[in-house]
Amino acid sequence: MKRKLVLENGMVFEGHGFGAVRSVSGEVVFTTAMTGYQELLTDPSFLGQIVVMTFPMIGNYGVNRDDYESIVPHVSAFVVGEACEQPSNFRSEMTLDAYLKKHDIPGLYGIDTRALTRAIREKGAVRGILADEAVTPEEALALLQQQPQSVDHIARVSTRDVYEVPGKGKRVVLYDYGMKGSILKNLAELGFQITVVPFDYPARAALDLNPHGIFLSNGPGDPQSVPQSVAIIRELLGQVPMFGICMGHQLLALACGAKTRKMGFGHRGGNHPVRDLRSGRILITSQNHGYVVDDHGLDQTMLVVTHRSVNDNTVEGIAHRDLSARSVQFHPEAAPGPQDASVIFKEFAAMMEGSYVNR
Known part of the structure; x- marks a missing residue:
């Protein structure tokens, strides 16, 4: 055929x-x-x-x-x-x-x-x-x-119901913007008590769950299309430690006053080198994104860049200067052969223990 x-x-x-x-x-x-x-x-x-x-x-x-x-x-x-x-x-x-x-x-x-x-x-x-x-x-x-352009990407893939993944460790509220199952699996393997909530779950309701940390998942589409999620993250900033991956990374950046932009053809694959600016170490990462945190105006925010792409120098990781909040653009849960980035989840655990330093 x-x-x-x-x-x-x-x-x-x-x-x-x-x-x-x-x-x-x-x-x-x-x-x-x-x-x-x-x-x-x-x-x-x-x-x-x-x-x-x-x-x-x-x-x-x-x-x-x-x-x-x-x-x-x-x-x-x-x-x-x-x-x-x-x-x-x-x-x-x-x-x-x-x-x-x-x-x-x-x-x-x-x-x-x-x-x-x-x-x-x-x-x-x-x-x-x-x-x-x-x-x-x-x-x-x-x-x-x-054909009309697709809209409401995140609303179409986010969970509609709150659900629990039992554990004996710290309580984590996980915002689902189109979460990959491997993210949930990695967090569960660390023993966290996880409550998965929809993309528009109110900040007050999330805090009422008494979490030790907030996790922001990956997801599809343009981060600027969900201003309600940006507002929720902004309200949660500084309340408890926060970590984001991919879409969660971009939404955290927007909540902190940064900008995002659409890339020419994006990063998608399992062989993208990323430099950790804190250690100089190169990580081989898995990526899937068509939008990126814009460098323009980033120095006017309270964010510092922690990771950059070796291929095109785009922003791959950020951390808040004063608050316990950070994120990465790549997928540490994917393990595309190497497991270079798997330490990211342990860094989130250290943030909740109060023993992790952003810089």
Whole structure:
């Protein structure tokens, strides 16, 4: 079955379809991860996006019941160079094709993913539409222009109910902006009593739970689209120690008076080097974000930069000068082979014990 990807700038990539048979549109992004496609598919931060894998063969170890970041996948469509039809892994329970069909997600393979990635890098973020062979590029572009832009990303993936994860340690209130399951798992492994709350859970209600710390999760979309969350974080600042990852990092920055901006093509993959400015150490990190904390005006806030990207010098970590609040842009829970950044969760524990120094 022939299928094509048509970008809003008129570029067309023709290949073969797998997964569900339907047309779908979204922002086209690429990730440089070599493995972890199951975690990627179920990461809420990819909501509404057509994801391109730069690694040539995807699906070679199948899909299993353990490596989910959420119950259902969130990508709009999945684009790969080669889709493996016969996975080899003792944990595999179904093929990638079967998984996409099960969840009504269309896929595309057999295109030049390297050329597509270069096009995104050179021209910046772009929307696209997956269409079948019978649809002309002109018809596909007309359909794409009729599709509304996705909104309310965080509201669509955040929990709607408050729930508890029992533990014998410090009590943590975890704001869910589209949380990956691995974040919850890492915090639970440290023994914390965790209360997961919606993105718009009132600050007063959170403090009534008598937490020892507040944790801000990852999530999809533009951080400036949830001003209510920024206001809540601002109200919580200084009350108890606070830590954020990815979207939580950007929301903390906004709450402290910093700005965020959309990147040209974002950081997505499991091989992004980050320098810890406090020690000079280089961490190999997993990342997934299209927005970043803006350097412009940052020196006018009470924030200091703790981490920077080695590749483009963008802000990867911040800390408040006076309050016990800090965050990182990368994903310390993902462990993309190396576990360089796993110490981040222990630093949060030290913040709640009062033994951690930001600088």
